[in-house]
Amino acid sequence: MDLDYTPEDIEFRKAARAWLAENVPTEPRPAEVQAGAAFDKDWQRRLYDGGWAGVNWPKAYGGLGLNGVRTLIWWEECERARAPGYERFTIALTHAGPTLITRGTEEQKAFHLEKILKGENIWCQGFSEPGAGSDLAALKTRGEIDGDYLVVNGQKTWTSGAATAQFQELLIRTEPGSERHKGLTWIICDMSTPGIEVRPINTMMGESDINATFYDNVRIPLKNVVGEIGGGWSVAMSTLAFERGNTFLRDQISMAGKVERAIELARRTITAEGTPAIEDKEIARKLAELKADALGLRAMAIMNVSNIDRTGQPGPEGSMVKLLVSQVNKQLVEVVAEISGQPFLDYDGTRHSNEWTFDYMWSWVLTIAGGATEIQKEIIADRVLNLPRSR
């Protein structure tokens, strides 16, 4: 047991830091949907050209194949440099790509993986439906085999990035009359296929890129099926485990820095009482406790990457991390609202006008998306604690 970095780790950190210092965009990510996606593609292409694309993808598929500790270092350096996050490439890099790597055909891998790493193709996720969110297995969008095609009809929702994505990981019911986890198929859907309609959903943040997606006799070649027809549930689950192990790593290790920024804000904010907010003991102690929590989250990240480096994969503890990260984040933005007072409401519908206010609203996205808090508790109860099943 140790907290030390090897000389090679330190060299890696230096190289990452130097490259990021040269390459992180100085301009903010545009709030407008198309411009934002173009920004994300440029950044992903720059990562690719610099040799930093797909940090934890296997080398055989063009990634860097970093171990857990190096992945941690990479995200620490990204946070230090305030580099852009995955943004519109979240699905491609943390769901779709890894799913193709583990379950795709050679043809599918050859066609898609490099295009993701190069920033050419954005992917979105077609899982949730109006009647199937947390209860994903209740999904109804259907696909019927017609020759060499699956003909898809139905509706997906909460489709982040649908308006700018080239491809979608689509989960549909392909066996008529099947129920729950049976009879589902995971298929690669080209978003330019006729019959797809994307309608934006306005959110409380103002700025957003989530949509409802409608399918009217959309013909998708059968060769786009990943895994077996009817075996979609197991394919979908292989991606979700990966998501919880990785997507929150940056949020997790950057929380301490975020708390420090809130402490700085409290030092320079003069409250309506005429004193710096940090002199309010209640605020100071809330921030201190969140700082302790954030250090605990970082310790969990080190534990998690230690496990990955020993066993090769993250465990179900990912659900505990997701639960805690999103809760600590929510408590933090609530304190910031208290520190800021009235100026917290200065907001023009884009995150740039007030990052903390955007974060405050975004905190519900973190506790709902990618498996709501209530679902994470079910997963912990089932898979970590082996409690009697509720369902």
Place this chain on the structure above:
Amino acid sequence: MDLIPSDDQQQIIDLAADFILNELPLTRLFDAHYDADRARAQRKAVAELGWFGIGLPEESGGVGMTVVEEAFILRELGRVIGPTAIIPAILAAKLAARLDLTELRDRLLLGEAAAALAIGEEPLTASADQVIGTARVYDIQDAACIIATVGNEALLLGVSPSDLQPTPWLDSFTPVARRNLFGLPILGRAPLQETSQNGMLLTAAMLTGLAEGALGMIQEYAGIRETFGRKIGAYQAVRHPIAEGAARSDHAKSLLYVAALSLRDGRDDAPLQLSSAKVVAHRAATRNADINIQLHGGIGITADLPAHHFMKRALMLAPWFGGRKAQLDALLDQPLLTI
């Protein structure tokens, strides 16, 4: 960078867990009361395992391991609400070794004598030969010395059993006295930091174990107890608080390990990690003790069931080596370690 115990370290953890399973199972606390003879026998057994000197160098009569292994053992003891007396004993043996009080050191290591811990009810002051101020003195059984922290110093005071009269006390397995420390001889004094940081770690480790022990107890019960025709663990009103408790335990454990390694290696962020570990572990122990009582229902508030001992122990350890407010005020301004 690796937060998983090595094979040798895992062996220490397994040996501790094995001893505890035989000598200190949680079931020993069903409707149990403090038994002085039994506590004394336990101290001897723990001494035989070398636990009072686990982090003390071999040339000082110890086992020659580190604060990390101490934390492993305290965590295991916390799971079963084990004796707190090991905390002042470990610290006093180190202080005695540092102050060349060899005879006292060896008596402590052998379990022939015990060490107590004083925590002031008011700021304690010290002159050249006296400590002044009223304190609660914890773990007084067979105490030959008392550790007291005064200003920037850790002091070792000489004491004999007649100096310390037990007072009625909530955590009945920890005999406690209340007195003014005036009149007790100062055996030696040393800079505070080593003792207080080590004490924070040991306390955080026991609190982490308490959080895990309370969680384990309700987790087990939720798989057995039936109401409305189903196991209670199947109800979300029951399983969700337990899931939160598991996340709290894991959070506290990870932070405890980082704090232990940071202290062992003398890293700049050790004070920050230790304060954080104690705050997080104390909160985890308190909340998990709460759900353990609550979700047991009526049986949870009986004397028979040991659930209440988790709550009482977490309350008792709160002020040890700095209470919550003091830790929070200290850690707010401490810088994050920059790499």
